[in-house]
Amino acid sequence: MRGVRRSARRESSRKEVCEFEQFTISGEVSHLTRARSQPCHRTRGAVHTGRRKPLSTFELLSARESGRTGGAGFSLADRAYVGRKHIPAKGPWGVDDMDSEAYVSQFSVDGSLLVAGFRAYSTLSPIVHIVNVQSDGKESHANITEIHEGLDLAADNYEIDFGIFSVKFSKDGREIVVGNNERSIYVYDLGENKVSVRIKAHKADVNAVTFADESGNILYSGSDDSFCKVSIVWIIFRFTAGVGQALPFRRKASRGIDSRPLRIVDWDYRWMSFPSEAHHFRHPDDQSLATYRGHSVLRTLIRCYFSPAHSTGQRYIYTGSSDKSVYIYDAITGETVEKLSWHGSIIRDCTWHPYYPTLVTSSWDGYLARWETSGDDDDPSMLAAEEQRPSPYLTAYGDSFLL
Known part of the structure; x- marks a missing residue:
């Protein structure tokens, strides 16, 4: 009987470990x-x-x-x-599409422009595309019709494999900052139409960058070298989606902290599914205030953000996912309030208009798609199921190495 009881206790313990932890958030x-x-x-x-x-x-x-x-x-x-009661979950409508993966997309601070970057052939592109979202072509507030000339950030650079991982507008809309595979931060002056600043900030790919404030003199950056840094002339990690399968909400990121993850399994997010036994593992140095679960990360890093302060009071957290969807979480309850699904491949980035209930998704299927808070399901201009497609890159090179 003792052996049976011990076995039962061990089994009960295993079940408790496998159960989802109850959602809590700092008061x-x-x-x-x-x-x-x-x-x-x-x-x-x-x-x-x-x-x-x-x-x-x-x-x-x-x-x-x-x-x-x-x-x-x-x-x-x-x-x-x-x-905040009007979540952009209707759609999608097409914004732009190319025969290559869409990697990044971001609205400008005033919402008048949208900037996006794509993969070029077998590598990332050094060109970002800017789209005007204040056109009178349709009734929609966020109609997107006018495509501007692409901005080549490697025009005077001989590195043929230059690629962009992250892009953000400055607060005044006059500059954009990009993180790239040169381990650098570039600032592009839109008025002068050229790269104005290059900072060799990291020892690996720079995956996240942003302007710190209105001055444009401070930059935050996050890199594969596991460091978040502040550069004087940028730490994006007020909030960040890591390479795990959850969104850790942290109070702040410390300057120059070496936060290399505790290695519990031999896992590489670029080609291996996240091991089930590590789903609820908590790093001993984890200072998260809340954790949001549901989305997944595979093959590439995924972007996540707070919803706009003006229109939602930042009540929601939204993120792309490797399961081809966007997840919108209630920041207070942790519940998934919307799941936007249409794309045929990974949604790596998404951006919520700062004033209107409009959200744009950028996917590895090559589409930039727009979601609104209302719309007719029979609208012929909406993207249809037969227009879905997988990633051009994975179609060309096969998916077997990702199994």
Whole structure:
């Protein structure tokens, strides 16, 4: 009997290890997120007292029009509260497509431009494409029709294998910064139409870059050398999707910290599926405040972001995935509130318009696709199922080495 009991206890222990850990989030972070995605105190007091039921848009409008809010219009918090109910899950519509993988896509700060980068032949492209999203061709606020000339970041560089992993606009929209496979950070001046700054910042591919503030003098970067760095003239890791199968939400990234992962299995995300026994392994130095699960990472690093502050109060976290979908998580509950699926290959990057309920996905199937908060399912301009296709690269070279 003792042997049976011990065996039962071991079996029970195994089951507990295999079960998903319960989602928790820091009380401080939860409070801040709620504060940014709830109506302001004045509006809540005007509409109801002590009621837990969520406010409807009609109730907010009624309170404003009846003067119960003191004659004031909607506050930024009120707008974000209404906006976060309208998630861009309808579509997709085509933005652009090429016979190569789309690697990156990002809206400018004011939402007027979209920048995207593709793979060229068997390597990454040194050219980024800028798209105008303020056209009158259609009624959609985020109609994307005008394609600008590509910007060649390697025009005066003889490295034929120069490729771009990450791209971001500056706050004023006058520059873009890119991370590349030269272990460098490049700043491209859109007015001068040339690379204005080159910084040899890392010892491996630079996978993430961004401007730190409005000045454009500080850059954050993250690299395959496992370092996050600040460059004076850039650490993107206010939030980052790593090479595991979850989104770790951290308070901050320390300057120059060597954060090489604890090696528990022989695993390479570029061609091996994540081992099941490591799904719930927690690194002893992990300081995550919350972990969001559902998406997957395979073959390439995946980008993830907070939803816009203006329209959603940053209530959501959204990410691409190797299972050809975009996952939108509720930052407070950890639940998946939407899963956008149409693409035929990995969605490596995605970008939510800073003001309108529009989201653009860039996939290894070569498509840039647009998702809106509303739309007719019978709209003939929507991308159809028969237009789906796999990655051109994987089609040409086969998928057997990824099994």
